[in-house]
Amino acid sequence: TAAHAMAILAMEQFAQIILDRDERLAPARSLEEMVRALDAGKVPVWLPSSLTLPAPDIPASWDITSDSLAAWLAGKLGANALLLIKQTGAFSGSDTIDGLAARGVVDAGFAAMLPDGVDVHLAGPKNAAEAGALLAAGHLPGIAITASIRSARIAG
Structure with missing residues (x-):
């Protein structure tokens, strides 16, 4: 704790x-x-x-990092999309959330903390140059990640 x-x-x-x-x-x-x-x-x-x-719905666990907290906050805000900025570009549009967690790109608790209906986008260093213009135009930099079948939910 x-x-x-x-x-x-x-x-x-x-x-x-x-x-x-x-x-x-x-x-x-x-x-x-x-x-x-x-x-x-x-x-x-x-x-x-x-x-x-x-918050009782945030477990005190090393599986919970800023990724999971961002997903939790997206739910509290009623967001329809979440953009995670990562230090790596080791992801692609064919990745799933579970696959990214298995490779350590997102934390192990992320899938369970992500509310239904929130689209996940990842951006990395190669997206930095275009990010400002895309955001100003109402678009998210990076790529959309496919949600996979998730295990039991931690938060809702």
């Missing part, structure tokens, strides 16, 4: 570093703060501890 909390707090510390990089970014500890940041024309940067540490 302590290691789980410390990992989430480390993500929050990294978010603080990101926030320090650009004045267009705004800290967001809650869904309401995310909406306020967007309404103010800012980009919310999630500080996850307030929402995730007390």
